[in-house]
Amino acid sequence: MASSSSSGLTFKLHPLVIVNISDHYTRIKSQSLPPSTTPHAPSASNVADAESSSPPQQSPRVFGCVIGVQRGRTVEIFNSFELLFDPLTHSLDRAFLEKKQELYKKVFPNFYILGWYSTGSDAQESDMLIHRALMDINESPVFVLLNPSINPAQKDLPVTIFESELHVIDGIPQLIFVRSGYTIETVEAERISIDHVAHLKPSDGGSAATQLAAHLTGIHSAIKMLNSRIRGLHHYLLAMQKGDVPVENSLLRQVSSLLRRLPAIESEKFQDDFLMEYNDTLLISYLAMFTNCSSTMNELVDKFNTAYDRQSRRGGRSAFI
Amino acid sequence: MNLNMNSVETLVAQIHGLSGSISDINQLHSLLKQSEDLFQSESTRLAPLLTELDPFMHSLGYLYILDACTSAPISKEQASELVLSIARFINLCAAEQIRLAPDKFTSVCKRFKDQVMLLEDPMQGVAPMLTAIRKLQLSSEHLTTLHPDFLLFCLLAKCYKPGLSILEDDIFDVDQPRDFFLYCYYGGMICIGQKKFSKALELLHNVVTAPMSILNAIVVEAYKKYILVSLIHVGQFSISFPKYTSSVAQRNLKNFSQPYLELANSYGAGKISELELCVQAHNEKFEFDKNLGLVKQVVSCMYKRNIQRLTQTYLTLSLQDIANTVQLNSAKEAEMHVLQMIQDGEIYATINQKDGMVRFLEDPEQYKTCEMIERIDSSIQRIMMLSRKLTDMDEQLSCDPLYLAKVSL
Numbered sequence: 135m136a137s138s139s140s141s142g143l144t145f146k147l148h149p150l151v152i153v154n155i156s157d158h159y160t161r162i163k164s165q166s167l168p169p170s171t172t173p174h175a176p177s178a179s180n181v182a183d184a185e186s187s188s189p190p191q192q193s194p195r196v197f198g199c200v201i202g203v204q205r206g207r208t209v210e211i212f213n214s215f216e217l218l219f220d221p222l223t224h225s226l227d228r229a230f231l232e233k234k235q236e237l238y239k240k241v242f243p244n245f246y247i248l249g250w251y252s253t254g255s256d257a258q259e260s261d262m263l264i265h266r267a268l269m270d271i272n273e274s275p276v277f278v279l280l281n282p283s284i285n286p287a288q289k290d291l292p293v294t295i296f297e298s299e300l301h302v303i304d305g306i307p308q309l310i311f312v313r314s315g316y317t318i319e320t321v322e323a324e325r326i327s328i329d330h331v332a333h334l335k336p337s338d339g340g341s342a343a344t345q346l347a348a349h350l351t352g353i354h355s356a357i358k359m360l361n362s363r364i365r366g367l368h369h370y371l372l373a374m375q376k377g378d379v380p381v382e383n384s385l386l387r388q389v390s391s392l393l394r395r396l397p398a399i400e401s402e403k404f405q406d407d408f409l410m411e412y413n414d415t416l417l418i419s420y421l422a423m424f425t426n427c428s429s430t431m432n433e434l435v436d437k438f439n440t441a442y443d444r445q446s447r448r449g450g451r452s453a454f455i
Numbered sequence: 456m457n458l459n460m461n462s463v464e465t466l467v468a469q470i471h472g473l474s475g476s477i478s479d480i481n482q483l484h485s486l487l488k489q490s491e492d493l494f495q496s497e498s499t500r501l502a503p504l505l506t507e508l509d510p511f512m513h514s515l516g517y518l519y520i521l522d523a524c525t526s527a528p529i530s531k532e533q534a535s536e537l538v539l540s541i542a543r544f545i546n547l548c549a550a551e552q553i554r555l556a557p558d559k560f561t562s563v564c565k566r567f568k569d570q571v572m573l574l575e576d577p578m579q580g581v582a583p584m585l586t587a588i589r590k591l592q593l594s595s596e597h598l599t600t601l602h603p604d605f606l607l608f609c610l611l612a613k614c615y616k617p618g619l620s621i622l623e624d625d626i627f628d629v630d631q632p633r634d635f636f637l638y639c640y641y642g643g644m645i646c647i648g649q650k651k652f653s654k655a656l657e658l659l660h661n662v663v664t665a666p667m668s669i670l671n672a673i674v675v676e677a678y679k680k681y682i683l684v685s686l687i688h689v690g691q692f693s694i695s696f697p698k699y700t701s702s703v704a705q706r707n708l709k710n711f712s713q714p715y716l717e718l719a720n721s722y723g724a725g726k727i728s729e730l731e732l733c734v735q736a737h738n739e740k741f742e743f744d745k746n747l748g749l750v751k752q753v754v755s756c757m758y759k760r761n762i763q764r765l766t767q768t769y770l771t772l773s774l775q776d777i778a779n780t781v782q783l784n785s786a787k788e789a790e791m792h793v794l795q796m797i798q799d800g801e802i803y804a805t806i807n808q809k810d811g812m813v814r815f816l817e818d819p820e821q822y823k824t825c826e827m828i829e830r831i832d833s834s835i836q837r838i839m840m841l842s843r844k845l846t847d848m849d850e851q852l853s854c855d856p857l858y859l860a861k862v863s864l
Contacts, residue, residue, distance in 0.1 A: 406823055409823045409824065409825070409828065410821075410822070410823045412828060413822050413823065413827055413828060413831065416828065416831045416832065416835065417831060419835060420831055420834060420835050420838070423835060423838045423839065423842060424838065426842060427838060427841060427842045427845060430842065430845045430846055430849055431845055433849060434845060434848055434849045434852060435698060435699040437849070437852045437853065437858055438666075438699070438852060439698070439699070440858060440861050440862060441852065441855055441857045441858035441861055442666060442857065
């Protein structure tokens with residue numbers, strides 16, 4: 135299924151589509167989980183365990199349609215909507231699709247159905263049937279696949295775009311899926327709203343404290359990543375110096391141009407202002423720690439007085455027998 | 456008797472044999488504990504045995520025998536030798552071994568202290584006592600019974616530097632409350648001697664506000680010094696106690712320190728003449744408490760305080776005016792005072808000698824430098840550690856049965 139596409143089309147994906155697909159998947163997944171079962175007795179045998187209901191381990195697949203605009207060789211996928219999958223006929227609900235298509239046409243006259251989406255780790259054979267079914271609406275539909283499993287090591291988006299091509303395999307011309315590259319394209323308004331939606335916390339939306347904490351955590355992780363990247367680069371340059379790694383002039387040129395761009399500002403006044411502001415922030419944290427400590431100390435002293443002072447000054451209540 | 460001596464010999468042999476590994480030493484320790492009365496009965500004849508033992512390898516055995524030796528009454532001639540031998544032992548002994556028998560070690564050191572006092576040469580006791588403390592302490596935050604003895608030596612020998620180095624450590628564990636009181640009191644006196652008034656104030660404050668169920672003499676004396684040091688360092692004294700003071704102290708301390716409280720009152724009024732009158736009136740009491748030196752410092756501080764108050768009202772002032780306001784005798788004296796204060800860093804000013812005017816300036820510290828950042832950073836680290844300790848103590852106290860009994864209904 136792999137090889138890369140040769141059709142020469144450039145794909146542009148809007149983040150709204152990604153958020154839509156992941157939202158759809160999350161909703162379906164959380165709706166399909168059964169209510170939590172009561173804990174088994176410790177003496178339950180393996181058989182009993184196997185018989186008891188357990189939540190389905192495989193993740194449900196969701197399906198839908200993607201719409202957008204095709205201008206020349208550029209395919210821009212703007213939006214998406216959900217569709218029901220009929221497992222008996224292995225096809226998408228056609229009537230619903232056409233109704234939705236009409237509605238969307240009224241609002242966005244430029245948008246056409248460009249293809250469909252689903253979730254999973256890789257494209258499967260059965261997907262080709264759905265793909266063929268859509269070929270009467272769009273002669274070359276695209277298939278957007280979202281991989282819902284979270285892989286912390288993975289740096290890229292778990293989204294793949296497949297096209298279909300006619301290849302000759304074993305003498306029989308067959309349609310197979312081929313991967314295509316894509317870029318993310320966005321408009322300012324879309325970026326702001328997606329950002330907002332993506333950072334929404336499950337609790338009451340965040341008081342000032344949690345928002346500040348979230349903001350600082352973001353900055354912290356960004357700085358950590360910067361630190362690790364610089365360290366990696368430094369390590370590599372050291373190895374180059376020692377001779378373990380062959381000298382690569384283009385890399386050295388890039389590094390030196392980067393270094394020449396720093397520092398951005400270097401002057402007496404900047405140093406003064408910077409240090410003063412840094413000191414102010416440190417003093418504020420110091421003050422905050424002081425307050426924190428004093429309040430802990432205050433509580434400690436109160437507890438100590440209640441416990442150990444023979445006559446408490448507050449006229450404390452004695453146990454009424 | 457011979458039988459006993461033989462068993463002592465066997466014990467010595469066992470000390471030699473069992474001073475190898477940790478398990479051996481534990482075994483030796485229990486053996487020694489069992490043979491305590493044997494040691495007691497043979498105390499007079501144990502001295503020559505000490506020469507057979509090595510203070511480093513066989514510290515535990517050496518300690519037991521030394522303890523038994525010193526429990527007998529010592530004559531004056533023997534005292535100086537004994538002092539030297541105990542000092543040698545303290546310098547050479549192994550810390551892990553003596554930590555197994557801390558009370559024995561403490562009693563040996565106490566006798567050492569008594570002998571040194573008898574000899575009236577406290578200088579001899581300073582260094583060995585410091586080594587003894589460092590070996591006995593489980594951590595630098597642990598207050599042992601030896602701390603106040605050490606500080607007493609420092610005070611009597613007038614060598615304050617080692618005392619100050621011990622006072623730098625923060626204390627979190629205390630063995631005996633009496634040690635704590637004495638430690639803080641002596642420590643306060645050492646700091647007063649070195650003119651480190653803020654540390655002295657902190658230590659004396661600890662004595663006054665320490666938890667106690669009945670009043671003791673140490674606290675009364677400490678309170679008197681506390682009033683005086685507070686007047687010198689801060690310039691004022693408030694009668695109200697902080698809320699963590701024990702109720703016993705709050706009710707009774709004032710009765711014992713009347714003259715000092717009157718002194719504090721007249722200081723607050725701000726007139727030198729009244730202050731001098733007050734000092735005159737209670738002169739014998741101050742002398743009896745050996746606080747006369749401090750009282751004199753209080754009086755001289757009065758001038759400083761008044762000059763400092765002037766900086767808040769005037770930008771420039773002539774030396775003659777200063778002398779008049781502060782009730783000094785002449786402009787020359789005023790100039791001397793101001794100069795001294797500028798050198799000590801207590802005020803920021805420039806003296807214009809041509810027309811005798813003093814200009815008061817602002818604190819030139821801009822708080823913009825990297826050193827300032829490092830200082831604040833280290834303070835933040837310290838306070839974070841303190842905060843962690845406080846939360847631990849808070850949790851411990853919340854589980855204390857006494858507290859839970861009082862809180863639940």
